[in-house]
Amino acid sequence: MSKKQRNPHDKRRLTKRMVREWGWGYLFVAPWIVGVSIFFLRSMVQSLQFAFNRVELSNGVILHPLENGIFENFVKVFTTDVNFPMILANFGIGLVLQLPVIISFSLIIALLLNSKIRCRGLFRLIFFLPVIIATGPVMNQLSAQGVSSVPMVSQNALLGVLQGLPEFIYEPINNLFSSLIMILWNSGIQILIFLAGLQKVPRAMYEAAKIDGASAWETFWKITLPSVKSLILLNSIYTVVTLATGGSNEIIELIYTATYTATQGYSYAMAMSWIYTAVVAVILIIVFLLLKEKSDRKVVYEQKRVVMKGV
Amino acid sequence: MNAVIGKERNAAVRQNRKEKWKKRFLGSAEKRGWIGSFVVYALLIVISFIFVYPVLYMISRSLMSRSDLLDSSAMWIPSSITLHNYESAILTMDYWNSLLKNLYLAVVPTVAQVLICSAVGYGFARYNFPGKKIWMGVLILAFLLPSQTTALPNYLIFQNLRMIDGTIKPFLITSILGQGFKSTLCILIFYNFHKQTPQSLIEAAEIDGAGHIKAYFRIALPLATAAIVVVTLFSFVWYWNETYLVRNYLGYGTTRATGLTTLMLELNAFEDSYASAYTTWASSVTSSDRINDAIRMAGTVLAIAPLMIFYFVLQKQFVESVDRAGITGE
Structure with missing residues (x-):
């Protein structure tokens, strides 16, 4: 084929x-394009239709326009379910609190695993364990047993101080401490991603810094952190997405039950899930705007990356 | 004169020794000192404990007898190890049967998912085609949006096709079309990985007469072994652990008697199945037969045991692959 290219009709x-x-x-991409068109794009449109119409089920789905304004289903979600x-x-607050912790x-952990330690394999084995077993039903069983909080840590002193705060702030913070293990268990893949990133920072860069007399502290802030900065954004997005779609999530359970409850039905459930999607999207956008690198620094960072790749 | 020199030398030696010890404790530029090591290992051990604690708790609880559960002095180590809880849990979950069904339901879609996602990731990484940017945008969007919005319409599709009958069909179809559980993430991992494969290598193969398909199977795929290990493990875990979508695809009314099931679904329904199972076993249910924590924990251990075995078998390849898999999304 390459030989044929070299004739006058090159272009x-x-x-x-x-x-x-x-x-x-x-x-190569065809199976996915077919799939995504049917199971994602079409389904997205349909769920929007459900949310903005009244659904009747009789030998298939029939849509009726809403009588009381186009947002009737959305209004219903907020007025009928007081708890929603x-x-x-x-x-939302829980997510925002958990994110920096995770x-x-x-x-x-990634930094510790990346340093020169003995029994590295064993420690890695332990730290990736949550990837395997951190799952809805198992978590439910464990937190029912009260294993979700660290036993030795006395939370009382701290919670006493927090008790003065208003309910809606106190609640999530309390949750944060009472299920610390479960939250930390959500960090398996994030550790993997950081570790992979840390291993790509060339040794030569650390050696050069050492020769220039940089302390470990300075090295961390000047070399390590900038190298993994893009990964912090990636990890944050990943964390939000997994926490938002995870099976142990109360809202997903609500949506699921609403779907099969006669008084609520498909429209109600879909309106609910779109409200939920909007909240998740807003959180994602905020995370993105907060963590994205500023344009001028990005140039420097890109340059550095080019240099790093050269090394 | 000599005495003075000796004194000076002694002082120098002492100074030297002092430096040496200081170095040992606080560390130097080349080597971490004892204090540094202590902090690192202390942190590692404490965090490891936090990670392992629930697992240890689960196992130790599941081996306890009823009297141990009530005895606060037997907080950690059971006074006598009993396997009775496991027997009860196995009966409650119809374990061996459910295990086989679950393996079938997890392995087949995992294989399909790995094959398809790798090919799709390769297509995006290797070729340029019109509309590629738009499709990549759709890919990212599908990754970010919660799947709950599409779960119901997807359920209706399969219901119209009369496929919600407790069989593997919906799982297989979605995974073959790259829409399995977290397929999008798998595609992104493969995309990143295939992107790292030098283009020149594939072009060289094509010059040597290999077709596009051959180049993919002979060169790109073997070079992506690390990604294959990671995605296989993750997919298996996701298929094993998912409950919401599994319930959706198997149908609300499906039980283990009428169709496929997973151990996680059985674990969710543990309480109810235990109650109903016990009334059929024993004509009179006494208080000593009532469900307790030990039986629940035994059920939990049994539900995750296959994953643990799978993980320990694959762990060496997994940990090594992670180093090379480039799931960092750069």
């Missing part, structure tokens, strides 16, 4: 070759 041949490339590209706004707010914790 036309090239486009022909490109078309063939396009074909192969689409061939509260649960939603708790979920991120800093997994970074610390």
Whole structure:
């Protein structure tokens, strides 16, 4: 094929070759495109339709327009279920509180695992364990037993101070401490991602810093942290997504039961899930805006990365 | 004169020794001192304990007899090890039967998922085609949005096709079309990995006469072994642990008697099945037969045991693969 390219009709041949490339590209991606069109794009549209219409089930789905304004289902979610706004707010605040804990914790573990230690394999085995067993039903069983909090830590002193706070702030903080283990168990994949990133920082960079007389503290802030900064954003997004879609989530349970409850039904459940999606999207956007690198620094960072790749 | 020199030398030696000890404790630029090591290992051990604590608790509880549960002095170590709880849990969950069904329900879609996601990731990483950016955007969107919004319409699709009958069909179809559990993440992992494969290697193979398919199977896939290990393990774990979508695809009315089941679903329904199971076993249910923590923990251990075995078998490859898998999304 490469020999054929070198004839006078080079340009036309090239486009022909490109078309063939396009074909192969689409061939590899084809199953996914079919799948995503049916099970994601079409389903998204349908669930929107459900949320903005009244659904009747008789030998298939029939949609009726709403009588009391287009947002009737959404209004219904907030007016009929008194607990929903509260649960939603708790979920949001809980997520925002858990996020920095998970991120800093997994970074610390990744740093420890990346340093020169003995029994590295054993420690890794232990730290990746949550990836395997941190799951809805198991977590429920464990937290029913009260294993979800660290036994030795006396929380009383701290909680006494917090008791003065208003309910909606106190609740999530209390949850944070009473289920600390469960939260930390959510950091398995994040540790993996940080570790993989840390291992890509070239040794030469640390050695150069050492020769220049940098202390370990300075090295951490000047080399290690900037190198994993893009991973902090990635990990934060990943954390939000997994916590929001995880099976042990109260809101998902609510949506599920609403779907099969006669008085609530499909429209109600879909309105609920779109409200939920909006909340998650807002949190994702905030996380993204907070953690994304500023444009001028990004240039420097990119340059550094090019240098690093060169090394 | 000599005495003075001796004194000076002694002082120098002492100074030297002092430095040496200081170095040992506080560390130097080249080596971590004892204090540093102590802090690192103390942290590692404490955090390890936090991670292992629930597992240890589960196992020790599940081996306790009824009297041990009530005895506060037997907080950790059972006075006598009993396997009675496991017998009860096995009966309650119909364990061996459920295990086989669950293995079938987890292994088959996992294999399909790994094969398809790798090919899709390769397609995105290797080729340029019109509309690629848009499809990548859809991919990211599918990753970010909670799957609960699409779960109900997807359920209706399968219901219209009369496939919600407690069989593997919905799981297989979704995974073959790259829409299995967390398929999007798998595709992204493979995309990142195939992107690292040098393009020149594949082009060289093509010059040597290998077709596109051959280049993929002979060169790209073997180079992606690390990613395959990671994705296989993760997919298996996700298929094993998911409950919400599994309930959706198996159908609300499906029980282990009428169709497939998973151990996690059985664990969710543990309390109820225990109650109903016991009334059929024993004509009179006495208080000593009532469910207790030990039986529940035995059920939990049994539900995750296959995952643990799988993990310990694959762990060496897994830990090594993670180093190379490049799941960092750069």
